[in-house]
Amino acid sequence: MENYIEIIDFAITYEEFSIALYSHLALLSENDWLKERFIQLASKETEHKDKLINLKDTKRFIITDDYYSKIEKIVIKFNIIAYEELSYKDSLFLAMQNEKNLFKLYLILSEAISDKEVVNMFSLLAQDEAQHKLFFELEYEMNFEHPFIEIDNSKCNLCADCVKVCSNIVGADALKLVEYGVTPSTGNKLQDTLCESCGLCIAVCPTQAISERSVIKSDMDEFDSFETICNYCSVGCTIKVHITENGEAIKVSGVEGTVNTDGNICKYARFGYQYINNSKRITKPLLKVDGVFEEISFKEAYDLIATKIKGVKPDENAFFAGARLTNEEIYLIQKLARAGAKTNNVLSMHYIKRGAHIINTSFDNVPFEEISGASKIFLIGSELNEEHPVVSYMVYDTKYKKHIEIDSVTTLAETSMKSKCDNIFKIDSYYHFIKAVNHYIVTNKLYNMMFIKDNCDNFDLYCNTLLAEDYTELVKLSGTTEDIISTFAEDYNLQMNAIILFTEKEISAPASTELYNLTMLTGKLGKTSNGLIALKTKNNSQGVFDMGAYPTFGVGYQEICDAEFINKLEKTWKIKGLPKHSIREQEVLLREGKIKNIFVFGEDPLGCSIDKDYIKEVGAKLDFGVVQDYYMTETAKQANLVLPASLPFEIGGHFTNTQRYIQKVTKTMPSKVSDNSYQQLYYLLKKFGVDSTIDPDQIMFEAISLLPDVAEDYERSKYKFVNTEDNNYMRLFDYGCDNLTMYFDKYFENKFKN
Amino acid sequence: MKEFENIDEILDFAINEEQQAVDFYISLAENAKNEYMKTTFFDFAKEEVNHKNRLMDIKQNGLFTMKPEMVADLKISDYTVSVHPTPNMTYSDALVLAMKKEKAAFKLYSKLAERAPDAGIKDVFLSLAAEESKHKLRFEIEYDEFVLKEN
Numbered sequence: 001m002e003n004y005i006e007i008i009d010f011a012i013t014y015e016e017f018s019i020a021l022y023s024h025l026a027l028l029s030e031n032d033w034l035k036e037r038f039i040q041l042a043s044k045e046t047e048h049k050d051k052l053i054n055l056k057d058t059k060r061f062i063i064t065d066d067y068y069s070k071i072e073k074i075v076i077k078f079n080i081i082a083y084e085e086l087s088y089k090d091s092l093f094l095a096m097q098n099e100k101n102l103f104k105l106y107l108i109l110s111e112a113i114s115d116k117e118v119v120n121m122f123s124l125l126a127q128d129e130a131q132h133k134l135f136f137e138l139e140y141e142m143n144f145e146h147p148f149i150e151i152d153n154s155k156c157n158l159c160a161d162c163v164k165v166c167s168n169i170v171g172a173d174a175l176k177l178v179e180y181g182v183t184p185s186t187g188n189k190l191q192d193t194l195c196e197s198c199g200l201c202i203a204v205c206p207t208q209a210i211s212e213r214s215v216i217k218s219d220m221d222e223f224d225s226f227e228t229i230c231n232y233c234s235v236g237c238t239i240k241v242h243i244t245e246n247g248e249a250i251k252v253s254g255v256e257g258t259v260n261t262d263g264n265i266c267k268y269a270r271f272g273y274q275y276i277n278n279s280k281r282i283t284k285p286l287l288k289v290d291g292v293f294e295e296i297s298f299k300e301a302y303d304l305i306a307t308k309i310k311g312v313k314p315d316e317n318a319f320f321a322g323a324r325l326t327n328e329e330i331y332l333i334q335k336l337a338r339a340g341a342k343t344n345n346v347l348s349m350h351y352i353k354r355g356a357h358i359i360n361t362s363f364d365n366v367p368f369e370e371i372s373g374a375s376k377i378f379l380i381g382s383e384l385n386e387e388h389p390v391v392s393y394m395v396y397d398t399k400y401k402k403h404i405e406i407d408s409v410t411t412l413a414e415t416s417m418k419s420k421c422d423n424i425f426k427i428d429s430y431y432h433f434i435k436a437v438n439h440y441i442v443t444n445k446l447y448n449m450m451f452i453k454d455n456c457d458n459f460d461l462y463c464n465t466l467l468a469e470d471y472t473e474l475v476k477l478s479g480t481t482e483d484i485i486s487t488f489a490e491d492y493n494l495q496m497n498a499i500i501l502f503t504e505k506e507i508s509a510p511a512s513t514e515l516y517n518l519t520m521l522t523g524k525l526g527k528t529s530n531g532l533i534a535l536k537t538k539n540n541s542q543g544v545f546d547m548g549a550y551p552t553f554g555v556g557y558q559e560i561c562d563a564e565f566i567n568k569l570e571k572t573w574k575i576k577g578l579p580k581h582s583i584r585e586q587e588v589l590l591r592e593g594k595i596k597n598i599f600v601f602g603e604d605p606l607g608c609s610i611d612k613d614y615i616k617e618v619g620a621k622l623d624f625g626v627v628q629d630y631y632m633t634e635t636a637k638q639a640n641l642v643l644p645a646s647l648p649f650e651i652g653g654h655f656t657n658t659q660r661y662i663q664k665v666t667k668t669m670p671s672k673v674s675d676n677s678y679q680q681l682y683y684l685l686k687k688f689g690v691d692s693t694i695d696p697d698q699i700m701f702e703a704i705s706l707l708p709d710v711a712e713d714y715e716r717s718k719y720k721f722v723n724t725e726d727n728n729y730m731r732l733f734d735y736g737c738d739n740l741t742m743y744f745d746k747y748f749e750n751k752f753k754n
Numbered sequence: 755m756k757e758f759e760n761i762d763e764i765l766d767f768a769i770n771e772e773q774q775a776v777d778f779y780i781s782l783a784e785n786a787k788n789e790y791m792k793t794t795f796f797d798f799a800k801e802e803v804n805h806k807n808r809l810m811d812i813k814q815n816g817l818f819t820m821k822p823e824m825v826a827d828l829k830i831s832d833y834t835v836s837v838h839p840t841p842n843m844t845y846s847d848a849l850v851l852a853m854k855k856e857k858a859a860f861k862l863y864s865k866l867a868e869r870a871p872d873a874g875i876k877d878v879f880l881s882l883a884a885e886e887s888k889h890k891l892r893f894e895i896e897y898d899e900f901v902l903k904e905n
């Protein structure tokens with residue numbers, strides 16, 4: 001008899017707690033609809049409480065020990081805590097748990113008692129609690145289950161800006177407006193929709209109803225911030241990093257920049273800032289002794305490197321400059337190779353084996369701002385919304401405003417751009433597809449002769465060589481049909497303003513050359529809102545070439561073996577004896593074990609490799625390896641010596657985006673490394689008696705002074721048709737060979753698993 | 755996926771889902787881990803039969819009328835669970851699926867209750883929703899206990 005009273009009293013206490021908790025939720029909520037719902041729920045619980053009090057006064061039952069012990073187990077799980085400080089989200093969560101426990105309690109009571117009337121009452125109570133639980137659960141799941149984005153509808157003022165940006169600019173249509181705020185457009189959570197996790201909804205929300213899932217929710221104006229250029233992809237967005245007093249990054253927002261003129265940024269910039277706070281930064285040179293890394297001084301490191309370089313023949317050294325580095329770093333690395341080690345073995349890992357044509361892909365590109373003038377947009381091997389989302393916004397915005405079509409040509413079975421494209425052509429080979437299109441255009445004489453006559457060279461040779469190839473075979477290798485080739489060719493040719501976007505990662509160098517041929521044939525190259533846009537993988541992929549980190553040419557694409565240029569270099573660098581030959585096939589050198597010492601700056605070939613065994617095999621042929629990086633990457637672990645690298649905003653410099661906009665990064669954060677990247681290269685050059693500077697502006701001036709003089713009567717040379725023989729698609733690395741990009745991609749992916 | 759065009763299609767969809775639930779719960783009952791759960795699954799199956807009958811009654815007598823724009827607002831994908839029961843499904847997977855299906859049904863009935871033409875119909879759908887929420891929570895508790903026991 002006693003335990004019965006005890007149990008009912010307990011239930012009453014719990015109903016009272018629920019009433020208080022739901023009133024708290026109603027108070028938290030600034031949204032009338034939700035407020036109303038919480039008040040309703042609280043009054044429902046008041047009814048429950050009254051029923052229980054009434055029952056206690058009128059009837060008595062005996063609960064057998066068996067049921068009592070079951071109830072005891074549930075009772076332990078209840079927790080009455082100070083709810084006043086709880087956030088909306090945590091209150092919902094607590095409410096969910098308590099409703100579930102009350103449900104269990106009433107369910108057991110309904111079984112433990114034999115009085116029919118009372119059993120009914122408990123069943124109804126249980127049913128009510130089940131309903132409440134599900135209400136809280138749905139609200140919670142819909143809005144708090146995304147790993148990066150939280151929706152707190154209690155703050156929503158129903159302005160619908162998030163819904164608009166998601167449907168009109170991102171094109172994901174992941175949000176919809178309901179009576180009390182926003183919810184995923186389909187399913188239970190954002191993950192059930194086409195949400196791209198770009199976070200633009202966070203950026204436009206005026207009330208912070210949509211926010212980044214992070215601990216710090218306060219107003220960002222209270223924190224320091226600095227502007228910089230995003231160091232993920234080659235689009236080059238301007239971003240703002242918000243930092244605490246300790247220099248810890250807590251948020252990144254978009255700024256109206258040269259490229260992202262409306263301040264839009266993507267998931268990489270917005271959620272990919274954790275690397276700045278990573279406590280495992282390398283800050284000292286580390287030398288591997290008997291398989292274990294030991295800290296050594298910078299001076300010892302420089303001495304060792306100089307000894308190693310001098311200990312072998314010049315061409316047994318190879319230098320690799322990562323495409324994430326600043327122009328100034330890349331410039332100094334190629335200077336170290338040429339003036340220091342006296343070799344032209346300098347390149348970026350992620351351009352190894354990509355073919356000679358790869359250097360030209362960004363020439364004569366359509367500026368991003370002209371995308372809005374397109375009459376139709378063609379995506380060739382471009383998963384825009386995953387790899388270059390900000391460009392994807394520009395493309396979709398144009399589609400939305402001007403109702404133009406977007407076609408996608410892809411080798412993927414399922415493209416992530418599916419929902420945004422009007423036609424999708426599934427093919428097997430980009431190279432053969434484009435070549436077949438060119439063949440069709442030439443055979444049917446659809447080319448624009450007026451444009452070709454005035455602007456292009458080598459047309460006849462190109463046509464004759466191309467026509468000698470078997471059209472049927474090309475179509476077959478492209479993996480599509482003659483119908484599709486002709487439809488595509490005719491459609492493309494007839495567009496007034498056709499823009500082709502292609503991703504360097506997916507398109508081989510010969511395929512991109514054929515794309516150039518296509519734009520020339522149809523007279524679409526170099527005109528407003530007409531032509532090509534090449535999208536590179538890394539923030540400074542373009543800078544690698546511009547700064548001359550390439551075996552056959554130096555700064556400004558000048559032939560490295562040209563006597564006049566060598567003379568100029570020797571004068572500027574105040575040295576003698578620069579190498580007079582170069583070896584383009586760096587991969588062959590490595591594969592054949594002709595390289596003894598390797599110096600890798602800011603790249604992670606092992607971690608990012610597509611064929612890890614092959615890279616390991618090549619790595620095993622080396623005698624001595626130096627890796628400079630922020631963190632202990634897979635490659636760094638294999639190195640003999642590891643140097644600490646500086647983040648771009650710790651040293652300042654410039655990035656050149658895929659459209660060859662040179663954008664300045666200002667030094668805003670103190671260096672975590674006593675000798676920063678410029679100083680390291682400066683001291684290394686000094687070891688070889690080469691003078692240099694550590695000021696990025698001075699380095700840039702030196703690079704500019706080496707550029708060729710432009711004659712007054714300079715006339716722009718004509719475009720040139722180039723024949724290609726082979727597809728030659730042999731990309732060795734993913735993620736632009738950058739550990740940072742790889743880390744974020746994996747981190748992002750993992751966040752959605754569980 | 756084809757969208758709903760009128761209320762009859764929505765009711766048909768719901769009736770079909772209820773029938774599937776009946777079949778599914780009977781098969782779950784046969785594989786239940788104990789007598790207690792076996793009874794629970796059978797009870798639920800019975801309740802779903804009852805739901806189905808109530809829905810068929812509403813449809814046959816044309817008791818539910820709905821404006822086209824209200825129909826258009828109800829997206830079929832919000833109420834469809836993409837996973838289907840399979841014979842060799844594990845017990846915990848089956849419970850998860852049952853929870854999802856009940857949740858989807860709860861959402862549909864709550865929406866239909868909001869859009870009901872009169873108080874009588876509204877009550878029917880509210881009580882349907884309430885029962886589905888009870889099923890959902892019951893499965894969830896079974897799942898919690900099962901997973902805790904197994905792991």
